[in-house]
Amino acid sequence: MAQISLRDVSKVYKGGVKAVDKVNLGIENKEFMVLVGPSGCGKSTTLRMIAGLEEISEGKIWIGDRLVNNVPAKDRDIAMVFQNYALYPHMTVFENMSFGLKLRRYPKHEIIRRVNEAAEILGIKKMINRRPRQLSGGERQRVALGRAIVRKPLAFLFDEPLSNLDAKLRVQMRTEIHKLRLRLQTTFIYVTHDQTEAMTLGDKIVVMKDGKVQQCADPMTIYDKPTNKFVASFIGSPPINLIEGRIIKRERKYYFDEGKFRVKLVEEMYGVIAPYEGKDVTMGLRAEDIYDKLFVSEASPENTIRAACEVVEPLGSEVYLYLNSGKHQFIARVGAHNRPEVNRDMDLVLDMSKVHFFDRETENTII
Numbered sequence: 001m002a003q004i005s006l007r008d009v010s011k012v013y014k015g016g017v018k019a020v021d022k023v024n025l026g027i028e029n030k031e032f033m034v035l036v037g038p039s040g041c042g043k044s045t046t047l048r049m050i051a052g053l054e055e056i057s058e059g060k061i062w063i064g065d066r067l068v069n070n071v072p073a074k075d076r077d078i079a080m081v082f083q084n085y086a087l088y089p090h091m092t093v094f095e096n097m098s099f100g101l102k103l104r105r106y107p108k109h110e111i112i113r114r115v116n117e118a119a120e121i122l123g124i125k126k127m128i129n130r131r132p133r134q135l136s137g138g139e140r141q142r143v144a145l146g147r148a149i150v151r152k153p154l155a156f157l158f159d160e161p162l163s164n165l166d167a168k169l170r171v172q173m174r175t176e177i178h179k180l181r182l183r184l185q186t187t188f189i190y191v192t193h194d195q196t197e198a199m200t201l202g203d204k205i206v207v208m209k210d211g212k213v214q215q216c217a218d219p220m221t222i223y224d225k226p227t228n229k230f231v232a233s234f235i236g237s238p239p240i241n242l243i244e245g246r247i248i249k250r251e252r253k254y255y256f257d258e259g260k261f262r263v264k265l266v267e268e269m270y271g272v273i274a275p276y277e278g279k280d281v282t283m284g285l286r287a288e289d290i291y292d293k294l295f296v297s298e299a300s301p302e303n304t305i306r307a308a309c310e311v312v313e314p315l316g317s318e319v320y321l322y323l324n325s326g327k328h329q330f331i332a333r334v335g336a337h338n339r340p341e342v343n344r345d346m347d348l349v350l351d352m353s354k355v356h357f358f359d360r361e362t363e364n365t366i367i
């Protein structure tokens, strides 16, 4: 168990690529922290610097109360699980799992006890004598997890551990990692580009872009209160609708004018939006905050818009409507029985208490 902290950590690769740019992070003891962001944003590099697999160009990293900048990977007492499992093909499951303990000269009975315990937790006891090629992808990933568990490290570092698995298995392994985490009660840092994995697994999520931390918070804060347009659009499925327009004021009321439609802001937002009067902004509205007017009892003309419904996509438990205002395309997520006619205009009610506004230049959140 350990807390981990990074202060002003940067990484410049040979050739000048600044992969990580002054990252500050604090991971509490027993916390599950997820680093998420698009490919190339510096997630793996950050993780590899914590693991000691990559030199730190600038800044400091502590594991527990030990400054580890100059501590080699093998002495950091953390275990890393990789995307490609990195199992030894000529060794059995038992040998793969016990290899690290053997190197560290653990007594034989202790090795057997730990491997059996991990195999039990992971449900791979029956295949303990098989070799990796005799295992499915999911089973191999379990062995890789097992090899990490037996060491009882201070922290686990996971680098996209599920990205080689098919979609169904990925969901299954995600729940298993969740259970494992509850059972092991230790610190986890988990890298993924998959926002669903981030939302479902993390106590805290760190959203990265271009080597920089964009936001670090619990999943619902990231979802409900993104700090900028990038975070808002990266987290959430379907992605948040981003609609460009202008803030205008008429008779002491503020409106968002899209060009084809105009909606009134809720009064609580007036104070913050006032400096943006007459300015271009981007409105962000999640698909679940748009309703078919037929299903809304109290709609006002000031938050109702007209748009053409171009595609209706039933997903069983819900329906996605692909809409077009004449200027912007956007998506609404509505109830399973809501089936508007395609290629017809329909009335939609926007929940204006849920909208976000982003500064057009800085892309930072205004509301």
Ligand code: ADP
Binding pocket: 013, 014, 017, 018, 019, 037, 038, 039, 040, 041, 042, 043, 044, 045, 046
């Ligand atoms: P992510 O894990 O978010 O996909 P990485 O940390 O792997 O991102 O990479 C961040 C940036 O650093 C990318 O631009 C990548 O091309 C670059 N990079 C990664 N590894 C190396 C390396 N060994 N040498 C040079 N550039 C690298």
